[in-house]
Amino acid sequence: MKMKTSRALAVAGVLAASMTLGACSGGGDTAPSAGDASTSSWADVEAAAEQEGQVTVYLASQDAVNQALVAGFEAEYPNIDVNFVRLDSGPMSARIASEVQAGSTTADVVMMADNVQLEANPEWYRDITSLPSYGDVPEDRRVSDHYVITQTAPFVITYNTDKIEKSDLPKTWKELAASPILANSLLIDPRVASSFMAVDYFISQNDGEEVLKAYGEKSKGLSQGAAPGVQQVIAGEADALFPNVREHTDAAREQGAHVETTVPTPTISTVNLWALPEAAQAPNAGAVFMNYAMSKAGLAATCLKGTYQPVAYSDIPDCPQEAPGTTRVLDIYPKLTDDVKADILALLGLQ
Structure with missing residues (x-):
């Protein structure tokens, strides 16, 4: 389904020409006119956002x-x-598709880890290249004019520190296949x-x-x-979980759970x-929120x-940047054809 109107953000000196940000939306009367980009500014967008007074954000974190x-x-x-609204990327994509088909979109801004829908239906999303914080994003992370990578997170093995010694952990994904810890480890269903499918595919190609x-x-x-798997490790149903992401483990550890993570090599990362x-x-409020999320302050808050x-920004305290040589799942997704997915499931004994 193609949307009838394409809107761009009104930022002085960035766009040669653009249309009213709020046209054909609930914020239409409050948005600044951008027919003449020289008379429009980011301050106008911020003022219009404050008039809208609220923003709805779909988040996969x-x-x-x-x-x-x-x-x-x-x-x-x-x-x-x-x-x-907190949603995993798959359910989020399904919800957005349902909303678009129904002609009523709830989300003003979205953050997900999967670009399948973003690539398949770019007409559902607006141009973001004039957001002030966009210029601080490295060029190779400006994946498209309608979405951007702001952060990465390496895939890990989550383990129960009462059951597994750090010295017994495998250092690579290949070593995990022969490690004694595998027998009491849970695999996240790809x-x-x-x-998760992308990680398994990469391992099969890199390590055999x-x-x-x-x-x-x-x-x-x-x-x-990831979330239920961490709880299973905490409950003693398994000693370890893989391939996982850190966030749920870190949150559980902050609450006193005896869980930790290790990052096997080669490093594979999910993306925000x-x-x-x-x-x-x-x-306008959606644009202002996304601009904040991409800013140094927003990235520091969520590191x-x-x-x-x-x-971006290598000088945020206690916030290391992505490791050199990291493979991002975003680069693997195009290879996940139906036949490839079937092969992965067959190798894992799931088909």
């Missing part, structure tokens, strides 16, 4: 990250209330999300198909996601992708001591 981001934004923009076969044959079983829905109800690694 865990609540500790979401709350830190919202708190930072509301401190800077106290006149804009934030409603955030059918849960494209990111026999590694995936070992995962399927020797592991204790499957977990249906931000985009602005075309038919947003509060398009959580390295849970997420910013692609």
